[in-house]
Structures are given as structure tokens and as C-alpha cells.
Amino acid sequence: MKRILSGIQPTNTLTLGNYLGAIKNWVGMQHESECFLFIADLHALTNPPEPEALRANTREVAATYIACGIDPEHAAIFVQSQIPAHAELSWLFSCLTPIGWLNRMTQFKDKSGKDKDAANAGLYVYPILMAADILLYHPSHVPVGEDQKQHLELARDVAGAFNRKYDVEHFKLPEPAIFGPATRIMSLRDGSKKMSKSDASDMSRINLTDDADTIANKIKKATSDSEMLPDNLAALEGRTEARNLINIYAALADITPEKVLAQFAGQGFGKFKPALAELCVEKLAPISTRLHALMQDTAALDALLAKGAARANTVAEKTLVDCKRIMGLLV
Numbered sequence: 001m002k003r004i005l006s007g008i009q010p011t012n013t014l015t016l017g018n019y020l021g022a023i024k025n026w027v028g029m030q031h032e033s034e035c036f037l038f039i040a041d042l043h044a045l046t047n048p049p050e051p052e053a054l055r056a057n058t059r060e061v062a063a064t065y066i067a068c069g070i071d072p073e074h075a076a077i078f079v080q081s082q083i084p085a086h087a088e089l090s091w092l093f094s095c096l097t098p099i100g101w102l103n104r105m106t107q108f109k110d111k112s113g114k115d116k117d118a119a120n121a122g123l124y125v126y127p128i129l130m131a132a133d134i135l136l137y138h139p140s141h142v143p144v145g146e147d148q149k150q151h152l153e154l155a156r157d158v159a160g161a162f163n164r165k166y167d168v169e170h171f172k173l174p175e176p177a178i179f180g181p182a183t184r185i186m187s188l189r190d191g192s193k194k195m196s197k198s199d200a201s202d203m204s205r206i207n208l209t210d211d212a213d214t215i216a217n218k219i220k221k222a223t224s225d226s227e228m229l230p231d232n233l234a235a236l237e238g239r240t241e242a243r244n245l246i247n248i249y250a251a252l253a254d255i256t257p258e259k260v261l262a263q264f265a266g267q268g269f270g271k272f273k274p275a276l277a278e279l280c281v282e283k284l285a286p287i288s289t290r291l292h293a294l295m296q297d298t299a300a301l302d303a304l305l306a307k308g309a310a311r312a313n314t315v316a317e318k319t320l321v322d323c324k325r326i327m328g329l330l331v
């Protein structure tokens with residue numbers, strides 16, 4: 001059986017991008033795989049949030065996984081910081097990771113801004129923590145978006161470095177799990193930027209808690225163009241915003257972008273946008289209703305997270321102890 005490991009940072013309410021690019025794929029895989037799905041609160045600290053907001057977002061992300069269809073009886077849903085082995089293995093791996101590997105990470109370059117010396121060290125060593133997140137669970141596959149591929153590559157390099165240094169076959173190299181073409185959802189305001197839960201503009205994204213009117217309004221105002229929709233994808237070349245809206249429709253309807261064009265060819269956005277809004281509301285309304293209900297009972301949510309943590313800890317703790325023994329630490 002495949003073993004899957006993945007997580008999302010609790011930096012804000014999750015978006016349609018997180019749903020279509022990550023969670024919906026996990027839902028599809030959960031019954032043929034053993035799933036470890038975590039809330040990456042230690043990673044969220046690299047841009048330190050307000051403590052109350054972090055606590056609320058952590059619970060909301062857990063509730064979102066369940067509201068989207070992850071079965072907590074089947075998948076282990078847990079909070080990263082509740083498993084001490086993540087931070088501990090990250091230190092062990094830091095001592096095996098050349099600084100040159102970290103200097104190549106494009107995400108640090110993007111997120112650290114102009115003054116690299118002022119960026120916190122957590123942001124710099126983030127990929128090592130991610131290698132620990134992954135390798136603790138010996139997953140066969142890691143679902144990754146385009147932007148995270150380089151980090152998975154680093155995790156594979158760290159696993160190789162560990163095996164070589166200690167002349168063991170302790171870590172198998174996890175494979176990326178790649179999904180369909182429409183998995184990168186772009187901002188509704190700027191088709192060159194991905195839809196992000198921490199974008200300054202709320203109009204750039206659909207939040208999974210948005211109500212029907214808000215969704216319809218955001219889609220109505222989404223950047224598009226005044227041309228008609230063509231009957232083939234090649235003709236959408238250069239129309240990035242139009243392509244994004246077609247991709248969103250396709251991903252929500254579980255059909256190919258070609259099929260969407262076959263349905264809407266010759267029509268303009270005046271016709272297409274209301275159809276997209278209707279589909280979006282139809283698919284997201286049950287999720288936001290369930291999410292709202294789950295958030296009413298935080299004690300029940302915390303109990304589910306404690307169960308998930310207990311399951312994850314059994315696996316993680318064993319990997320950590322094995323690594324310590326191999327490295328010569330007394331265990």
C-alpha cells in the first residue's frame with residue numbers, strides 16, 4: 001500500500017487553490033493509501049503570526065481537511081508541533097546538509113525580500129524541517145505542487161546523504177505524486193501569480209469559508225478579457241486569466257479543460273462567469289457548511305487531533321530513535 005505524507009501551513013483560511021491543488025487529491029487517494037496529513041504550524045512560524053490567529057487557523061485547517069472529505073478514522077490528521085520528532089530530526093539533518101544546498105532554494109530567495117540578512121534563520125532552514133517532516137514517515141509518495149518540487153528534491157538529497165554517511169539503506173527516496181494539469185490555480189486578479197491564502201487582496205482568491213454572494217462577486221470581478229472563448233486550448237495561448245478560469249471550471253467539474261471549451265466555445269465571459277460561479281457555489285457550499293459546524297466544537301476537534309498525533313507519533317518516534325542510534329547518540 002502507498003504511504004502518503006503532506007501538509008499545509010495554517011497561515012490563513014484555506015483557498016480554492018489549496019483545495020483543488022492539494023486536499024481534493026488527498027481525498028481521492030485516501031482509500032488506496034495510508035495517509036499522514038499534518039498542519040504545518042512550525043513552518044507558519046517562519047513569518048511569526050499572532051498567537052491567537054495561529055491557534056484559530058491551526059484548528060480551522062484541521063476542520064477544513066475533514067470538511068473537504070478526509071476521513072479522520074482512516075487518515076492520521078495531526079499538528080506538526082505536537083510531534084517533537086519533527087524539530088529534533090530537523091537538527092540531526094541540519095548537521096548533514098551543506099549550506100550550498102540551502103543557498104540554491106528559490107523559495108528562500110522569493111520570501112526573504114531584499115534584505116537577506118534580516119530574514120529569520122527559520123526561513124533559511126525551512127527545507128531541512130520539510131525533509132524531516134517527510135522522511136520521519138518513510139512515505140512512498142509525497143503530493144507536491146510545482147513550487148514545492150525543489151524541496152522534495154532536497155529531502156531526497158538529505159536521505160541520500162544520511163544513507164551514504166552511515167553506510168545504511170535507512171531511507172528510501174520518496175517519489176513525487178503528480179496530479180492532473182489543472183492543479184495550479186492562479187490569482188483571480190493577476191494570472192501570473194498563484195492564488196495564495198496570504199495575498200494582500202482578498203479579491204485575488206476564493207476562501208473555502210466564502211458565502212455564495214461573495215464567491216459570485218469575486219468571480220464576476222475576476223480579471224478576464226473581452227474575447228469569446230475558443231473551441232481549443234491552443235487558441236487560449238497568452239490569455240492567462242481566461243485559461244485560469246477554464247482550469248478552475250474543469251477541476252471543479254472533474255472534466256478536462258478541452259471539454260469545458262467544447263461546452264462554452266463562442267461565448268464570452270458574461271455567460272461563462274455566472275456558470276463558473278454557480279458551479280463553484282455548488283461544490284463549495286457543502287464544504288463551508290461542514291467546516292462551520294466542525295468549528296463550533298473545538299473540544300471534539302482537539303480530541304481528533306490528539307488521536308491523529310498519537311498515531312503519527314508512533315511512526316515518527318521510531319524513525320527518530322533509529323536515526324539517533326545509527327548516528328551514535330545514546331538512546
Ligand code: AQP
Pocket residue numbers: 007008009010011012015017018020021022040143144145146147148183184185186194195196197198199
Ligand atoms: N494556487 C494554488 N494552486 C494549486 N495548489 C496550491 N497550493 C497552494 N496554493 C495553490 C497547494 O497547497 C498546499 C499547501 O500549501 P501551503 O499553505 O503549505 O503553502 P503555499 O504553497 O505557500 O500556499 P499559499 O496558499 O500560497 O500559502 P502562504 O500564503 O501561506 O504561502 C501545497 O501542496 C501547495 O502546492
